[in-house]
Amino acid sequence: MSLLAAPPDTTGLLPPGPVLTVRGISRRFGPGCPRCAELTGSDAGTNRCAACGTVVGVRRASFEVGPGEVLGILGESGSGKTTLLRTLHLDLRPDVGSCVVRGEGDLLRSDRPAEELHRSVVVMVHQNALAAGLHPKLAAESNVAERLLAVGWRDVDAIHERVRELLVALEVDPARHRDPLATFSGGMAQRVQLARALVEPPPVLLLDEPTTGLDPSVQAGLLEAVQRVTDAVEGATVVVTHDLGVVRVLAGRVVVMHHGEIVEEGVVDQILEDPRHPYTQLLVSSRL
């Protein structure tokens, strides 16, 4: 089966094993030199090579996400989590490494246009809804419908019904469904993005700081909406955040990144209650 086609209803028939397998992804910014390996990373305390100036964004990141599982990627800014996310979203090409979805070949080297994969295989809920991928001049409803159109829905009433249902479930006022997305507030636009992700749940859902930059009052409601979405998605979900609260609510497992490296991985409760790596300990103690 190709990555392009709609995921078939294979409940119970899915091959055993993870939905998303990430192996050894590295990405550096700069020429690189033989000393980069020892001069950067968590132990070196920096991601910038003192010898050649190269910044190692991500080094040898590997993890797996199973069906229905939500993986949190936790780290400060500069820890490499955004580089990793952009790689998984095909915005950045890694130097090495692979990303296999449902055992079907390396997504990072697919010859399909990224735009197409973004509608069918790997969907991202951006931190800023208007920053990428969405159409500010089109109706909110159209933005949600786009992913149904991409998989071949060709009946206006049926699409309209499905989209309306989802937007209402995510508490977007029906009177506003036809307004251009550009007229929406940050929190409302975020709900539209979530509806867009949920309307045709993809194999891989990426959430980039889904609640950052919003009022605390909006955050709480939105987090609940995100949780409903992640619960419903049967593929792999990856949440990138620096917010321990978000990880606690949404994720089952978490990986902790520091200076481009994954320094710790485990079940959320275990990591948050009993962190092993000194950096994780610092992170948990300072934020709790």
Next chain:
Amino acid sequence: MTAQTGTPTVAGLAAAHGRTQAYAYLDEASKREIRRALLKALAIPGWQVPFASREMPVARGWGSGGLQITLSLVGPADTVKVIDQGDDSSVNAEAMRNLVVETAGCAATTDTRAATIVQSRHRIPETPMRPDQLLVLQLPHPEPLRRVVPDEVASLRHHAGGDYTPAWLDLYDDEVRHGGPRSGADHPVLVEERTLMSPSPIPRHDVLRLDRLPFPVLLGAGRRARVTALPPFTRVRPLTYGDRPLRPEQGGGPCVLCGSATSYRVPSASRFELTSGEGVGAWRCSDSDACARRRTREEAGR
């Protein structure tokens, strides 16, 4: 070999006409290139085939693409009809018809049935055409994705992958925000369920008549340097949702000249109607040849 009496040959005419220009204006190398592009276009129905569009004695955007196709195909035994928005007597259509006739030494007609090549701007003749005839359409915007995909390279990728989501999205957004398409003329069509094509700005009345035409349709965009083609009996359907069929234009009344209520009609507005506040006045057929024939028949029947 010298030209025999009887049917004139291209070579004979070329020798006889004694002008500095080539036969049918274009030099043979240019004609060959255009013909090759046309063959490729016919082999991949609906696909935009680039060609090196020549500077023509009509301005770019005035039918230079259609004219290049006509001139590269016309021979001395042809009969050419040129219409502009359905009308044979438009000044621009007349200028192009004269150019073809003068440079190719062929015959001209306004009768669709008598023509071997019909070059048209934004209409498909309403008189049915036969498999031995050829329709050349002038095409301003060969790229149906031009408004919805940012650049040409991206468009090419969409065509290659058969991914027309941006066009569907545009159509969907028009449905939810405006309650229907607003493509006016130039509603995009799907060719053989595979390739999205601009049918040129023909009215929806004509878009709905494009399916499985028994004659070849060649579309030329001179300014944009592309040709597209529909071989005979190509399946063509407008890009529409299953529950939202494309609706043809509704004329405001029957043609004041021939009385037809089924032809494509356009409004006119004379001083009288203007002051009556109706905005548009008498409706009349856009295809002047078909309209004239209906009138002739009517008179003959009396």
Next chain:
Amino acid sequence: MYATMEETPALAAARALASRASGAEARGLDLLEQQVCAEAGLWAPEAARRALAQARGDVPRAVGLVRVWAAALPRTEACVIDEADAVLVRRVSAAYAEVAGGQWLGIAPELSSRLLQWDDDAPVGDTPPAAPTLPERPVPDPAPVPVRADCPRVRELLHDVPVLRSDEQGDGDDPAMTALQPPLPRPTRIGVLARGETAGLVSLASLVLGQRREAVLAELTTAIMRVRVPHPRTGVPVVVAEVPVAEAEAVVDADVDDRPGFALGWGVSIGEMDRRAIALALIDGAVQADGATTPLVLDDQTITAAVDGSATNGFVEHLRLPHYASFASYVDQVRRADPSVQGDA
């Protein structure tokens, strides 16, 4: 078909007037002089002629010379041209086959042969400056020539479709005498654009046109306008100039209160070159419809086409061709989308 193209005595009179207004016509470079006047924003064909000669034919330099010369000259108040003083030598609608008042092509050099002639002895280069042939007496009798006042505006026909209404009417600021600060009111913007460089306007208009769903020329006129100024002593308006002016109104697709409709772009320029007026109308319509919200895409094909003069001129000027069939199609859709006109015949 241009519905009413028959020659009438009225048209012959209009044509006579047109040829008299541009005294340089005999020398064959009158359009160039008009272009310099248009880009300088000043009707002074005699000055334009001198400037062109002194600039050795470099148009931008000639425009600069005229503008500099005019900068320090005294000015009168803006005066309104009486519509009865505008003699139409050309009137064309691409939207409707028949319009009240009629259509006529007038002198149509754009429809003459585009082949270079080698076999005539047309003068090239130096020609003796012709003495301006001033009329010995004022206009014979304005009655027989078609004037603007006799021809209702084609835009009035659009009352049953949604049209963006521009509130900004009235006189704009003189771009030569004002500190221009954005945002410019529409009249001022139109004034600035009206003295824009021809090729620049056409190039911009072709970019705009390439992105539109619909753009149709509702009305295009070329007129000889008599400009009257009150006599300093008597106060009676007297004719001080007869200026050729091209004017265009173009409809472009626009969202009107979230419904599909039209924006009505207007352009006017000194001189008979209607491509300037068409380009101005397109730009004005697009600015009203989209303002600054639609970015221009600069991909290879767009930029190469935008600088190819034969492509941009042809594309912009093709709006002059009839669009009756396509326009009727678009209007039909727009009217149907409007619930207030639903269900009418």
